[in-house]
Amino acid sequence: MITAVVLVSGAIGAWVTGSLSLLADLGHQVTDVAALVTAVVAARLAQRPPSARRTFGLGRSEVLGAAVNALALLAVTVWVAVEAVERLLADTPPEVPGFALLIFGAIGLVGNLVSLAVLSGGSGSLNVRGAALHVLGDALGSVAVMVAAAVLLLTGWPYADVVASLVIVAILVPRTVALLSTTAHVLLEGTPPGMDVEEVRAALLAVPGVREVHDLHVWVISDRTPAASAHLVVEDGTTPQCEGTGHSSVLDRAAAALREEFGLDHSTLQIETPEHADHEEHCPPPPVRVAVNDPVTPRQT
Known part of the structure; x- marks a missing residue:
């Protein structure tokens, strides 16, 4: 429910303000939700017994889902980076309302902090810690949006939103590449991590x-x-x-x-x-x- 509110507010904010940083943060949140849904569906599929056609069962469905989500997130970050460069090189700087950007960024930050508090009271399992890291990344994206809004309100610098979007891209790319590397290692039947x-x-x-x-x-x-x-x-x-x-x-x-x-x-x-x-x-x-x-x-x- 909290994530749905944050997603809706981010989508409205990106449409109303034309903010690239809000759009980048929204893309990250969408892929996080997709990853959560995929994990739930894959967990159900993994419980199905092996068959004559799939003798190992559907245990790798979660890995396939993670790979698809990582590719989708990588596509979003590349698109945002290209759009950011185009806006930086444009003759006319983009106009983004700083106050509206601040409001939508604050809504996203509060929602992510509430989700983080809920997850911190969980079991502490690997899945919960992984989800908490995703939410923490979303929260950092919201902070970048709010910082851009503050710079716009205090200085009027028109490129603050574009720079914030590049910061969010810089946060997302290493995590996305790491996830792609992990899923590729599993799909290529690599050695389990930490095993010699x-x-x-x-x-x-x-x-x-x-x-x-x-x-x-x-x-x-x-x-x-x-x-x-x-x-x-x-x-x-x-x-x-x-x-x-x-x-x-x-x-x-x-x-x-x-x-x-x-x-x-x-x-x-x-x-x-x-x-x-x-x-x-x-x-x-x-x-x-x-x-x-x-x-x-x-x-x-």
Whole structure:
């Protein structure tokens, strides 16, 4: 409700005053609301179970929504920056009423401060803190609008609103680029933040019975669901009949190591003999005709 009032007042203010700074702040608020709505919808979609068509479910819908919102915000900031430069280079400076700009900026600031107070009393979760940072950015935009209004009223300098819009753009661009970078990293199946793949490899090699680790992949299905897959080459003497060193035991210990040391609850591990690993690494791609005597090792998960 508070956000809706701030949005409506900002839209009216931008239309009445022709203020570029109000328009830039409005674009930021619109994308924030879109991000909130997208997060709610994506959370509902993520609860849907996996299907034959989408075996991981819809966990990445939130990431896709964040990427779309970031691109929309980037488009708004680029448009505002171009418009600001055009106004600075124009022969006739723009006329923006300082008092009206001050009123609409104050309405936006009060609304954002109320929202910030509400969020500060929340659970303190990552989502709440992220929302609070968005609202804080909106509040800083409102402050920039009010400063521009004060300069207009006190000095009559006609470019104060344009400069304020560029300040808001400078606030938004780093956050937008950071969000785009994060979403791109997830969509490109990058390593989870703070996780070292070589440490994961070392942990798997420390599992008794594991001789070699290859084809190790660690990625994120969504920003909260890391996953891993790897091929584990076991020692020559490791057989299913050897208690404590068998294939199933190696698999269980490796999965436990990933889960306990790195929080990788979703892992897919394949156990291989040295002969199979050599065959896999050095043989060319197999022909269409399947060789009868090719060794085959079943995949275990």
